[in-house]
Amino acid sequence: MIRGILIGILALGIAGTAYWGYQEHQEKNAVLLNAENNYQRAFHNLTYRVDLLHDKIGTTLAMNSKNSLSPSLIEVWRLTSQAHSDVGQLPLSLLPFNKTEEFLANIGNFSYKTAVRDLEKDPLSEKEYETLKTLYKQSGDIQNELRKVQSMVLKNNLRWMDVEMALASGKEQTDNTIIDGFKTVEKTVTGYDESDQGVTFSNMQIKDENYNNIIGKTISRNEAIRIAKKYMKFDGNATVKVTKNGKGSDFGFYSVAVQNKKTGQEANMDITKKAGRPIWFINNREVKKQAISLNDASNRAKAFLSDNGYKNMEQFESSQYENMGVFNFVTNSNGVRVYPESIKVQVALDNGDIIGVSAEEYLKSFKKRNIEKPAISVDEAKTKINPNLKVMEDRQAIIVNDLNEEVLCYEFLGTIGNDTYRIFINAKDGNEEEVEKLKNPEETYDGVL
Amino acid sequence: MKKKWFTKYLILALLCLTPVSLVKTNSAQAFTGQVIQQGAVGDDVIELQSRLNYIGFYHGKIDGVFGWGTYWALRNFQYEFGLPIDGVAGPTTKAKLVKVTKYDYKNPPTTSGGNTAKTTGTNKAKPTASNTPKGFSQNDIRLMANAVHGESRGEPYIGQVAVAAVILNRVNSPSFPNTVSGVIFEPGAFTAVADGQIWLTPNENSKKAVMDAINGWDPTGEALYYFNPATATSSWIWGRPQIKKIGKHIFCK
Numbered sequence: 001m002i003r004g005i006l007i008g009i010l011a012l013g014i015a016g017t018a019y020w021g022y023q024e025h026q027e028k029n030a031v032l033l034n035a036e037n038n039y040q041r042a043f044h045n046l047t048y049r050v051d052l053l054h055d056k057i058g059t060t061l062a063m064n065s066k067n068s069l070s071p072s073l074i075e076v077w078r079l080t081s082q083a084h085s086d087v088g089q090l091p092l093s094l095l096p097f098n099k100t101e102e103f104l105a106n107i108g109n110f111s112y113k114t115a116v117r118d119l120e121k122d123p124l125s126e127k128e129y130e131t132l133k134t135l136y137k138q139s140g141d142i143q144n145e146l147r148k149v150q151s152m153v154l155k156n157n158l159r160w161m162d163v164e165m166a167l168a169s170g171k172e173q174t175d176n177t178i179i180d181g182f183k184t185v186e187k188t189v190t191g192y193d194e195s196d197q198g199v200t201f202s203n204m205q206i207k208d209e210n211y212n213n214i215i216g217k218t219i220s221r222n223e224a225i226r227i228a229k230k231y232m233k234f235d236g237n238a239t240v241k242v243t244k245n246g247k248g249s250d251f252g253f254y255s256v257a258v259q260n261k262k263t264g265q266e267a268n269m270d271i272t273k274k275a276g277r278p279i280w281f282i283n284n285r286e287v288k289k290q291a292i293s294l295n296d297a298s299n300r301a302k303a304f305l306s307d308n309g310y311k312n313m314e315q316f317e318s319s320q321y322e323n324m325g326v327f328n329f330v331t332n333s334n335g336v337r338v339y340p341e342s343i344k345v346q347v348a349l350d351n352g353d354i355i356g357v358s359a360e361e362y363l364k365s366f367k368k369r370n371i372e373k374p375a376i377s378v379d380e381a382k383t384k385i386n387p388n389l390k391v392m393e394d395r396q397a398i399i400v401n402d403l404n405e406e407v408l409c410y411e412f413l414g415t416i417g418n419d420t421y422r423i424f425i426n427a428k429d430g431n432e433e434e435v436e437k438l439k440n441p442e443e444t445y446d447g448v449l
Numbered sequence: 450m451k452k453k454w455f456t457k458y459l460i461l462a463l464l465c466l467t468p469v470s471l472v473k474t475n476s477a478q479a480f481t482g483q484v485i486q487q488g489a490v491g492d493d494v495i496e497l498q499s500r501l502n503y504i505g506f507y508h509g510k511i512d513g514v515f516g517w518g519t520y521w522a523l524r525n526f527q528y529e530f531g532l533p534i535d536g537v538a539g540p541t542t543k544a545k546l547v548k549v550t551k552y553d554y555k556n557p558p559t560t561s562g563g564n565t566a567k568t569t570g571t572n573k574a575k576p577t578a579s580n581t582p583k584g585f586s587q588n589d590i591r592l593m594a595n596a597v598h599g600e601s602r603g604e605p606y607i608g609q610v611a612v613a614a615v616i617l618n619r620v621n622s623p624s625f626p627n628t629v630s631g632v633i634f635e636p637g638a639f640t641a642v643a644d645g646q647i648w649l650t651p652n653e654n655s656k657k658a659v660m661d662a663i664n665g666w667d668p669t670g671e672a673l674y675y676f677n678p679a680t681a682t683s684s685w686i687w688g689r690p691q692i693k694k695i696g697k698h699i700f701c702k
Contacts, residue, residue, distance in 0.1 A: 028518055039636075081627070084626070085626055085627070085631065086627065088626035088631050088635050089635070089636065090636065091636035091637045092636075092637075094686060095685075096669070097624075098624035101623060101624040101625070102623045104623075105623030105624070106623070123523075145586070158645070164636065164637065167637060167683075168643075171491065175660075188590075201458070207652065217487060233678045243693070243694075245670070245692060245693055246690075246691035246692045246693050246699075246700075246701075247690065247691060248689065248690025248691040248692050248701055248702055249670055249690075249692045249693070253670070255693060257607075258516075262658065266606060266607065267607060268607045270668065270670070272698065280666050280667065280668060282606075282607060282610065282661065282666060282668070284606040284607065286470065290491075292483075293483030293484055294483075294485075294486055294488055294489040295483065295484035295485065295486045295489075296483070308552075317488070318486060318487055318488035319488040319580040319582075320488050320489050320490045320491075320580060321579075321580060321660055326664050344665045346643055346662060346664070351513050356557075356661065356666060356668075357666075358665045358666045360665070361665065365676075392521060392524070417519075418508065418509055419517075419519070420517035420520075420521070438517050438583065439516075439583050440516050440517065440518065441512055441514035441516040441578035441579060441580060441581075442578055442579060442580075442581045442586060442587055443510075443512065443577060444576075444577060444578055444587065446578050
């Protein structure tokens with residue numbers, strides 16, 4: 001009797017567990033399928049867009065009329081950016097696929113630059129036409145490889161979830177058709193020599209990424225500590241650690257770390273080996289209640305910069321974030337603001353200490369400039385801006401424009417309604433180089449920040 | 450009972466009176482001694498905005514943040530009243546403002562216009578907005594803080610700034626998606642996203658780290674990748690050129 005009941009209960013239990021397990025299994029499969037479908041969508045979108053991209057570049061080549069050329073180049077630009085975002089949705093981050101992504105970005109840049117240009121006045125050069133031809137061929141190669149992968153995926157019902165598993169477990173060597181296929185695509189792109197892609201690509205960067213313009217003696221470890229001391233307040237309990245840059249860095253720098261065991265305060269700083277220029281500096285400590293005004297802090301930041309040998313700096317942005325003031329300074333060279341040369345300074349509003357400096361932009365853009373006289377007058381430049389803009393301030397400034405060139409501009413600050421705009425008009429030809437809507441304070445919503 | 454109330458009020462009134470003797474005005478209380486400049490946040494800015502609003506120079510929200518709207522309003526005011534036009538509220542400007550405008554300290558306005566936020570309990574106005582760096586909303590910052598917290602909460606502060614900087618370097622790099630969310634949620638890019646740790650509540654430190662990174666501090670030397678040598682599974686990552694080590698993470702290009 002009791003045995004019968006026990007068996008009955010157990011049997012029920014087993015049946016219940018089995019049913020529950022089956023439900024869980026179903027749910028897991030549904031979730032997996034969902035994830036898989038998302039990957040599949042991204043992948044098929046990618047191949048479709050690369051197909052279209054190849055076609056579009058092809059039609060652009062055949063076009064003669066400038067009127068249809070610009071829209072077509074814009075289409076190319078749009079497609080590359082979409083394809084780029086498709087790649088971002090695939091689980092490929094552990095797979096070297098950068099070259100292909102860079103290639104897409106390069107096509108995008110090229111088509112953007114040529115599309116925004118007035119092709120009536122300044123038609124495609126022979127060289128650019130050649131570049132376009134190369135791009136056509138190269139995008140064809142990529143299209144081909146991707147189609148191969150796609151047909152394999154469709155034929156053998158390959159799953160992206162397996163790719164993800166294989167990549168996550170670090171067993172890339174395992175035979176996986178999709179991974180192999182993408183590796184082939186990457187290899188194809190890597191094979192394209194930079195020179196194939198024409199001058200337009202190699203001139204992308206005007207920044208001096210390796211601080212070549214900084215000239216001076218190479219400093220030693222102890223000198224690095226001495227320079228760091230000027231920025232941070234050391235006391236007897238602090239331990240100082242200096243490390244050299246890793247092998248992969250293009251330029252030499254020292255990282256100085258100072259820790260005060262007692263207070264838990266930590267300060268860090270990177271200094272170039274050449275000339276010993278501070279790249280950035282952060283002193284992390286708790287900032288207490290605000291005791292000085294943003295204006296006092298800004299004056300301290302200014303004084304700090306001139307004490308440390310940064311000449312002719314002008315503050316152009318100041319913001320208070322809780323108990324800290326962040327100030328953005330640019331060089332003012334005889335009344336011309338040089339925006340690329342900017343330094344940021346962070347000041348604690350409890351006692352006015354400088355707790356952060358970032359001179360990376362400044363060091364990268366720093367050079368001797370021969371600033372030319374503007375070819376047009378302020379009033380002429382003013383006629384080029386939107387008549388609805390109520391101009392409040394104007395000055396001359398050097399900015400880096402869309403095409404990555406440094407240009408001398410007239411800068412106008414003005415308002416339309418409640419919004420403020422910053423507009424740059426090229427001082428040579430009167431082109432509108434940049435229009436920027438300046439940020440209004442953002443309303444705080446509950447629970448965020 | 451009544452006496453108690455009376456003494457309380459007396460103390461309050463005395464407290465209120467002290468600063469008045471310093472700033473010779475006929476109103477109950479005025480600005481603190483600070484020079485108010487663009488970017489400032491706080492009570493003084495609320496008062497400044499309210500006063501400018503009172504005489505019709507300022508039309509925006511009274512939110513306690515000295516933004517561009519306040520800046521132009523102040524400059525126009527200085528122009529109209531023959532003061533030096535510098536867009537900074539110094540002693541003379543403030544004195545002039547106090548003279549020509551009224552400000553009700555007991556019931557400071559919270560927002561102008563229709564949608565008034567309620568001030569509950571105390572009658573003290575609080576800033577209802579905040580400065581955010583160009584190109585980022587508070588929500589973007591929160592999302593990044595989530596990622597930074599999930600990825601590097603055991604790391605030194607500078608290591609957290611570094612992780613935030615890597616996210617931003619990726620946004621700017623042609624080999625990665627162009628948005629913060631695209632970079633963070635790129636499949637397999639961050640372990641904290643894959644295992645759900647990104648949804649832990651971030652602490653103040655990670656928010657501060659994100660703000661530092663957005664404001665232009667990059668401790669990594671423009672790194673695009675980082676990994677923890679103790680747990681890295683991919684052999685490929687070891688082949689990247691290494692820039693430096695911060696805390697447990699190695700940062701590379």
